[in-house]
Amino acid sequence: MTSFSIKTFGCRVNQAEAFSWANEFQKHGLEYKKDFSQSDLVLINTCTLTSRADSDVRGFIKKVGRLNPKARLIITGCYAEREPEELINNSQVYRVFSNTEKGNLAAEVLSVAEDNKETSILPFRSRALVKIQDGCNFRCNFCIIPSVRGRSVSVEKEEILNQVxxxxxxxxxxxxxxxxxxxxxxxxLEPRSSFMDLLQEVENLDGFGRMRLSSLDPRFLTPPLLKHVTSSEKICPHFHLSLQNGSDEIIHRMGRKIDVGNYRRILAYLHQKSPLASLGADIIVGFPGESEADFGKTYSFLRQSPLTYFHVFSYSARPGTTASKWIQIDNKKKKERASFLRSLSQEKNVNFRRRFKDKECEAIIIKKGKKGAQVLTANYIKVLIPYCPEEEKREIRVKITRITHNETIGQIV
Ligand code: SF4
Structure with a gap:
């Protein structure tokens, strides 16, 4: 029987694709191995968002070469889209799929795999990921995604509902x-549909538990959509927004038609209507032209905001993007700014988590390890449960008992 492992880099879309392939392969009798050094096939879903992402992919391919030289590599994703020749020249690589060929990946892999008997499905992850859309119609000046993933293409609603x-x-x-x-x-889509229509249909499915939304673009958060996501009992109170910066000048240089005043209004609404929600954001520092004054605006915007965490990225010039041709900020400055904001994010997140000390809530077991089980609450608090006899994927009720700088600890109730 052919065995496979999957390594995913980058965004939730890559994770959702990996989730779907793992499900498909196992349904057709391939054996899933968590450890890539033990599998016949190593499928790598790559990312090229930053130069760091590129080097992580190259590093992983070398590691597979060292630890599992007999494995055949199947590589896809955004780095594979951008640098296919480099990958195909590696003798261990069996096949490179461009992003547009991803749709055929499962069928092609299954056609060369041995033993296609039905088998049981091992959990690839403890939460199911469903890709509903790919690509982007915008051209933010820093972003390489539209050139490697193309324009926005939605998955047919029926297909999404069947997967769910x-x-x-x-x-x-x-x-x-x-x-x-x-x-x-x-x-x-034809007929045209909307994100909100889809949310409502998914929520109405029999037996449906809860859903979590990945990153939302604040430019599209209309009052009806905001009202819906904050009032639905089936949508996790966890909203992650692609804000990118807190200075209007930089947001406009990025090519994004929105301003910090809008961010403030959206965040205030989310916080007021869903006061227990975790509110996150992506922030880029060191974008070309970002002065000390711009950075100061981002810092004070973030400090005053109800955000409970932010993912901070040092700007990375990507080939072919507009901003890569502009005068760049030196790396030391970028690192300083990033570390400053990461400390602020940590401080805000501890304060957020402290609000839940001695509180009880439902949580899903996402991982079990030597220290116990890691569970995830609907509002995106990862809680360590030192003693947990239940299996991954189960929902349990927990009480949060202790908050440290880096951890939230609790117990089953
Ligand atoms: S950053 Fe801009 S161009 Fe890139 S995926 Fe988001 S909206 Fe699209």
Whole structure:
């Protein structure tokens, strides 16, 4: 029987694709191995968002070469789209799939794999990820994604609903909806649909538990959509927004038609209507032209905001993008700014988590390890449960007992 492992880099869309391939391969009798050094096939879903992402991919390929030289590599994703020749020249690489060929990947792999008997499905992840859309119609000046993933293409609603039903039947309590630009969902479909239509249909499925939304573009958060996501009991109170910066000048240089005043209004609304929600953001520092004054604006915006965490990225010039041709900020400055904001994020996150000390809530077991089980609450708090006899993927009720700088600890109740 052919065995496989999957290594995923980058965004939730890549994770959702990996989740779907793992499900498909196992349904057709391939054996899933967590450890890539033990599998016949190593499938790598790559990312090229930053130069760091590129080097991580290259590093992993070398590692497979050292630890599992007999494995055949199947490589796809955004780095594979951008540098296919480099990858195909590696003798261990069996096949490179461009992003547009990803749709054929499962069928092609299954056609060369041995033993296609039905088998049981091992959990690839404890939450089901469903890709609803790919690509982006915008051209933010820093972003390489549209050139490697193309324009926005939505998955047909029927297909999404069927996948969600299948995952409900497999016992998943939480579904994560993933897309490169989630809010563009449905705008390209015939008949035209919308992200909100899709949310309502998913929520109405029999036996549906809860769903978590991946990153949302604040430019698309209309009042009806904001009202819906904050009032639905099936949508996790966890909203992650692609804000990118807190200085209007930099946001405009990035080519994004929105301003910090809008960010403030959206965040205030989310915080008021969903006061227990975790509110996150992506922030880029060191974008070309970012002065000390611009950075100061980002810092004070973030400090005053109700955000509970942010993912901070040092700007990385990507080939072919507009901003890569502009005068760059030196790396030391970028690192300093990034570390400053990461400390602020940590401080805000500890304060957020402290609000839940001695509180009880439902949580899904996402991982079990030597220290115990890691569970995830609907509002995105990862809690360590030192003693947990239950299996991954199950939903349990926990009480949060201790908050440290880096950890939240609790117990089953
Ligand atoms: S940052 Fe987001 S909205 Fe802008 S081009 Fe990239 S994927 Fe599209």
């Amino acid at each position: 039903k299948e995952f409900i039947n497999q016992g998943f309590k939480e579904i994560v909806l993933a897309g490169i630009h989630l809010c563009s969902y449905g705008l390209d």
